[in-house]
Amino acid sequence: MQLTEVISPKLARDFIRVNVEINKDQPNYIRPLDKDIQDIFDPGKNKSFRFGEATRWILRNDEGKLVGRIAAFVNKKYRTRGDEVPVGGIGFFDCINDQAAADLLFDVAKHWLMQRGMGAMDGPINFGERDRWWGLIVEGFQSPPYGMNYNQPYYRNLFEQYGFRCFFNQYCYGLDPRREVSQKIIDRHAIIAKDPAFSARHIRKNQLEKYAADFTTIYNKAWAGHGGMKELKKEQVLTLFKKMKPVMDEKIVWFVYHNEDPIALFVNLPDLNQWFKYLDGKFDLWHKLKFLWIKLTKKNTRFTGLAFGVVPEYQGTGVDSYMINEAKLVVQPMKKYEEYEMLWIGDFNPKMINVAENFGDTFRNRHLITYRYLFDRTKEFKPHPIL
Numbered sequence: 001m002q003l004t005e006v007i008s009p010k011l012a013r014d015f016i017r018v019n020v021e022i023n024k025d026q027p028n029y030i031r032p033l034d035k036d037i038q039d040i041f042d043p044g045k046n047k048s049f050r051f052g053e054a055t056r057w058i059l060r061n062d063e064g065k066l067v068g069r070i071a072a073f074v075n076k077k078y079r080t081r082g083d084e085v086p087v088g089g090i091g092f093f094d095c096i097n098d099q100a101a102a103d104l105l106f107d108v109a110k111h112w113l114m115q116r117g118m119g120a121m122d123g124p125i126n127f128g129e130r131d132r133w134w135g136l137i138v139e140g141f142q143s144p145p146y147g148m149n150y151n152q153p154y155y156r157n158l159f160e161q162y163g164f165r166c167f168f169n170q171y172c173y174g175l176d177p178r179r180e181v182s183q184k185i186i187d188r189h190a191i192i193a194k195d196p197a198f199s200a201r202h203i204r205k206n207q208l209e210k211y212a213a214d215f216t217t218i219y220n221k222a223w224a225g226h227g228g229m230k231e232l233k234k235e236q237v238l239t240l241f242k243k244m245k246p247v248m249d250e251k252i253v254w255f256v257y258h259n260e261d262p263i264a265l266f267v268n269l270p271d272l273n274q275w276f277k278y279l280d281g282k283f284d285l286w287h288k289l290k291f292l293w294i295k296l297t298k299k300n301t302r303f304t305g306l307a308f309g310v311v312p313e314y315q316g317t318g319v320d321s322y323m324i325n326e327a328k329l330v331v332q333p334m335k336k337y338e339e340y341e342m343l344w345i346g347d348f349n350p351k352m353i354n355v356a357e358n359f360g361d362t363f364r365n366r367h368l369i370t371y372r373y374l375f376d377r378t379k380e381f382k383p384h385p386i387l
Contacts, residue, residue: 001059001060001061001062001067001100001101001104002059002060002062003057003058003059003104003105003108004057004058004059004060005055005056005057006041006055006056006057006058011058012038012041012056014058014066015037015056015058015069015092016034016037016038016281017066018058018059018066018067018068018069018094019031019032019037019069019092019094020281021065021066022066022067022068022094022095022096022152023094023150023152026150026152028141028142028143028144028150029150030143030144030146030150030273030276030277031276031277031280031281032146032276032281033276033279033281033282033283034281034282034283035283037092040054040092040126040127040128040133041054041056041071041127046127046128047128048073048075048077048127048128051075051076051077052073052074052075052076052077052078052127053073053074053116054071054072054073054074054127055071055072055073055112056069056070056071056072056092057069057070057071057105057108057109059095059101059104059105061101067095067096067098067101068093068094068095068096068101068102068104068105069092069093069094069095069105070090070091070092070093070105070106070108070109071090071091071092071093071109071127072088072089072090072108072109072112072113072121073088073089073090073091073127074086074088074089074113074116074118075088075089075127077230080384080385081385082382082385083120084119084379084382085118085119085120085374085375085376085379086117086118086119086120087118087119087120087121087122087372088113088116088118088120088121088122089121089122089123089125089126089127090106090109090113090121090122090123090124090125091123091124091125091126091127091133091149092124092133092149093105093123093124093151093155094151095155095158097152097154097158099157099158099161099162102158102159102161102162103162106162106373109121110373110375113375114375118375119374119375119376120372120373120374120375121372121373121375122167122370122371122372122373123136123159123164123370123371123373124136124149124151124370124371125370131147131306131343132147132148133147133148133149134149134170134344134368134370135148135149135170135344135368135369135370136149136151136155136156136159136368136369136370136371137149137150137151137366137367137368138153138156138367138368138369139366139367140172140364140365140366140367141153142365143273143302144273144366145271145272145273145302145304145341145343146271146272146273146276146304147272147343148343148368156369159371160371162373163373163377164371164372164373165371165372165373165381166369166370166371166372166383167369167370167371167372167383167384168346168347168348168369168370168383168384169346169347169367169368169369170344170345170346170347170367170368170369170370171344171345171347171353171356171364171366171367171368172341172342172343172344172345172364172365172366172367172368173341173342173345173356173357173359173362173363173364173365174339174340174341174342174362174363174364174365174366175340175359175361175362175363176338176339176340176361177303177328177331177332177337177338177339177340178332178335178337178338179361181324181325181328181361182358182361184321184358185321185324185325185358185359186321186325188318188321188322189318189321189322189324189325189326191318192317192318192319192321192322193322197258197259198256198257198258198319198322199256199257199260200254200255200256200257200322200323200326200327201254201255201257202250202251202252202253202254202255202327202330203248203250203253203254203255204250205245205248205250208238208241208242208245209238211241211253211255212234212237212238212240212241213234213237214255214257214262214265215232215237215241215255215262215265215267216232216233216234216236216237217261217262218255218262218263218264218265218309218310218311219232219237219265219307219309220232221311221312222309222310222311222312223309244269247269247270247272247275247295248269249268249269249270249303251330251331251334252268252269252270252303252327252331252337253266253267253268254266254267254323254326254327256310256319256322256323256326258314263310263311263313263314263319264309264310264311264314264319264320264323265307265308265309266305266307266308266323266324266327267305267306267307267308268303268304268305268306268340269303269304269306270300270302270303270304271300271302271303271304271339271341274298274300274301274302275291275294275295275298275300276291278290278294278298279291279294301336301337301338301339302337302338302339302340302341303337303339303340304340304341304342304343305340305341305342305343306343308320308342308352308355308356309352310323315351320355324359341365341366342356342359342362344366344368346370346384347384348383348384348385348386348387349386349387350386350387351387370384
């Protein structure tokens, strides 16, 4: 077998091809947009390069066939409370069902990280934010939403046979948005709804700047400082909202206010994979035009949750139930969506898991794992601390 570091545009295209070749016959596989993967490894597009570096390898067998790939990265901003050694990352791992091939990929990433002073590696993770390409699916391989790694079931064994251990579990929750929410949510909604100081409204595309500011306020109060999450600036959120605008459905992005102060958010998008599956990874001018046509002619009956949160001082007050039911009162009459999936919540965040499990008639529909491998095999392994 031959390992090759990605140092040219052709090898970068081969890195994309590995993912396609290994998974193309899997019915649940949908090819990501090539540009979204390429941008991660472009210092001009990925701000993580300000704080670290990344590289990639592809693996060919003796006949020259592509049989694996892996990326490795260091980022001085990547740390978890309680870490005793610097930790690097691996991601975008694909491999045939062959432990020797997998070991070659893990070894080359490990040695590259060790040369840069790392004492452990987490994976599969992203060289960037946690909302994309994070974790290995171990249960629930059906139709992953866009931005979630797709992998085959045997990958778990490749990781664990090498010596990776579960750093934290990630759970996704699904529900049927056509069904009534629980009576508990209805009752708690009624209490908050009686108080005129509270209001809920969905986003308006012609007021993105206002909602970007509201999102920033809620996010920084509810998440910043937890589990390695850093504060956001309004400009960052506005840029994100502008990127989301062409696919945004106003009626599934919600905010709650108390005396007009933003206190909770519920951000969802139509599942882009339901449209992107027709594009074969391409997004040039022709495929952008094709995408617009697909959006007009292909129904998208699935939406996914990107963020759900309440600022600390209003947690436990029923605001979450109020927001859920307000959204339901608008979304259900649309008769548009038949499936809903909340993106993953780590088992280190039991409060949010409790919120998800009391969201309504929810069920765990997917389980992912973020693994960690300590380079010093005599060192005590510690899972992610509970928040």
